[in-house]
Amino acid sequence: MNEADSVRMHALLGDEGMLACKCPEEADVILVNGCTVRDKARHKAISAIGGYAALRRDRGAMRPVIGLGGCVGQLEKDAVFKRIPELDFVFGTDTIDQLPLLVKNALAGLRRQVMTDFDADPAYSTMTRISGVPGVRAYVNIMKGCNKHCSFCIVPQTRGPEKSRSMDEIIGDVASLVSRGVREVTLLGQNVNSYGRPGKNENFPGLLRAIDADPRCLLLKRIRFTSSHPWDFSEELIGCYAPPARGGVSRLAWHLHLPVQSGSDRILSLMGRDHEISDYVRKMDLLRGINPEVGVSTDLIVGFPGETEQDFRATEALLDRVGFDSIFAFAYSQRPGTRAAGMNDDVPQSGKLRRLGLLLARQEAISSQRYATRIGREMEILVEGCAKNSGLAAARGLRAAVWSGRTTCNRVVNFMSGAGTEDLKDRFVLVSITGATGLSLQGEMIRVTS
Numbered sequence: 001m002n003e004a005d006s007v008r009m010h011a012l013l014g015d016e017g018m019l020a021c022k023c024p025e026e027a028d029v030i031l032v033n034g035c036t037v038r039d040k041a042r043h044k045a046i047s048a049i050g051g052y053a054a055l056r057r058d059r060g061a062m063r064p065v066i067g068l069g070g071c072v073g074q075l076e077k078d079a080v081f082k083r084i085p086e087l088d089f090v091f092g093t094d095t096i097d098q099l100p101l102l103v104k105n106a107l108a109g110l111r112r113q114v115m116t117d118f119d120a121d122p123a124y125s126t127m128t129r130i131s132g133v134p135g136v137r138a139y140v141n142i143m144k145g146c147n148k149h150c151s152f153c154i155v156p157q158t159r160g161p162e163k164s165r166s167m168d169e170i171i172g173d174v175a176s177l178v179s180r181g182v183r184e185v186t187l188l189g190q191n192v193n194s195y196g197r198p199g200k201n202e203n204f205p206g207l208l209r210a211i212d213a214d215p216r217c218l219l220l221k222r223i224r225f226t227s228s229h230p231w232d233f234s235e236e237l238i239g240c241y242a243p244p245a246r247g248g249v250s251r252l253a254w255h256l257h258l259p260v261q262s263g264s265d266r267i268l269s270l271m272g273r274d275h276e277i278s279d280y281v282r283k284m285d286l287l288r289g290i291n292p293e294v295g296v297s298t299d300l301i302v303g304f305p306g307e308t309e310q311d312f313r314a315t316e317a318l319l320d321r322v323g324f325d326s327i328f329a330f331a332y333s334q335r336p337g338t339r340a341a342g343m344n345d346d347v348p349q350s351g352k353l354r355r356l357g358l359l360l361a362r363q364e365a366i367s368s369q370r371y372a373t374r375i376g377r378e379m380e381i382l383v384e385g386c387a388k389n390s391g392l393a394a395a396r397g398l399r400a401a402v403w404s405g406r407t408t409c410n411r412v413v414n415f416m417s418g419a420g421t422e423d424l425k426d427r428f429v430l431v432s433i434t435g436a437t438g439l440s441l442q443g444e445m446i447r448v449t450s
Contacts, residue, residue: 001159002070004139004188006033009069009099016100024052027064029103034072036154039333045072046083053086065106067091069099071158075337078114092116093144093159122198124163136183136382136426140173141165142207146190148229150261151272151339152301152332155190162190164197167207175216183428183450184222184253184382185211192225193232205236212249221428221450222253222382222408230258231274233283241291254291255410258283259299263318264311267304272339277318284322295325295409302359303332303352305343312355319362325370325411327363331356364438371411371436378432379413379441380449381405383424387414403445405429415443424448 009031010020021027030052034045049068056063065088068080074092081087088106091099095115102113124144143164146155174185187207189195196202204225211217241256242248258280262268265276287294300315319327331352334341387404403424404414415431417424428450435442 001141001144001188001190002033002035004141005070005093005096007139008096009033012097012099013103016103018103024055024064028107029067030055030064031067031069031099032072033070034068036071036075036158036335038330039335042072042075045070046080049080049084049087053084056086065089065103067099067102067106069093069096071154074116074158075154077116078112081112087112089113090116092118094119118160122163124165136181137186138177138182138184139186139188140170140177141188142170142192143189143195147194148191148231148274149272149339151270151343152261152304152335154335154338157337159190162194164189164195164202166197166200167202167210170207171211171214171217174211174220175214178217178220183220184224185220187223187225189225189227191227191229191232193228193234193237203236205234205240208237208240208249208252212251217251220251223249223251224253224255224410226257228256228258230260230280230283233258235283235286238283238287238290241287241294243291246290248291253408253410254294255297255408256287256294257297257299260318261299261301262304262307262311263300263315264307265314267307267311270306270340270343271301271304277314281318281321293409295407295411296322297326297328297410298322298324300327300329300359301332302329302355303347303349305332305340305345305347307332307347316359316362319359319366323366323370324363325409326367327359329356329359329363366438368436368438371438371441374411374433374441375436376433378430378446379407379411379443380428380430381407381413381415383427383429385425403429404440407441412440413443414440415445417445422448 024030032045032048035041052066056066067089068087069091071093073090077090080090088111089102091102098115105113143162145160145162147162149156177185192204195204195207211223240249240252244250260280261271261273263277334345383403383405385404387402401417402414403417404412406412413431427448430446430449431443432446433441433443
């Protein structure tokens, strides 16, 4: 969500004639779009603002204006001025459209502006702002806010209650992006499963099928979405993952990110997750029965208040039972303002980190086994750029480039292309899989497909 918001900010300021620069030392305006999902992310955003404040002091009369936005801005409001008096303005997740006015006022000398009120209009309408050529991947907001109120989560306070855009408006956004060369869209919401305006015949599976069937979207190759909640991950949505010949959505990427957070029913109850592990496992079994090729990832929290060794072992057992492709696991950090903040944070940090390490090691072994079954297969990937381990080819004494991309199942593939190969970024490429680790697949390019 924050990345999509940053693109929107860039476009809004671009409409005012402003240009992005490569380094803050050259900037007239510096914006920090901060996340508060975990305490570490919040501190990182505040620290960045502090660093830019020092830059402001060093530049004297040529000092830049500095703004803080995103979930950090929404949560901090004017309190942040006490810690960072050099900050010029704060804006929230619902006031991004006011950014040009805030910047204009700050450049004119108006300081300590705060715009963090939630929009009281029950309707939600915002056309995706496109700045120049966006490449082949893009994000489209379909809804905002969350009504789930999990005990550990600050999102309802930083994003507000759920509001959905109209289906026609969303499809229009996607069609516009496709006309500009986009071939993969990611539909965004705090919980896309609950998409739909009150009193309207709309739901998320219907939106997926409507995009898939729209003639303006014929050149679209992949639809992704994030994020989901197990409680309302419906059988109708599971049916969208079926192969097209069996009634599935033809452009839906075969990947699902479905956060489970814990493998213990007792901890799930303390978290306020409104589902049990048996519900989650049943839905995974249904999904794998319809399409065993779908890659599944999840979020997990270790060391939640009250988590015992038995609870943790239940989470380890869940990894074995479901067979996730990957996990995003974190040690619990208390978030002020959440219900969990009133619980006794009784798992010591050393215990949290020990459990986190055990969980990550267990998942890496599972991922290695799952990825190894792909060796010898051919897969189409969307190239994202040069691989981080681009020294691989050189180490083998080969005059070749190493690229990285993702399959429809969201598996990372690092592959070699021949010497003198054209720039493959943003291209779809067919790759033969030759190796696997717990983090990625390796392969060799066969041909460019589009």
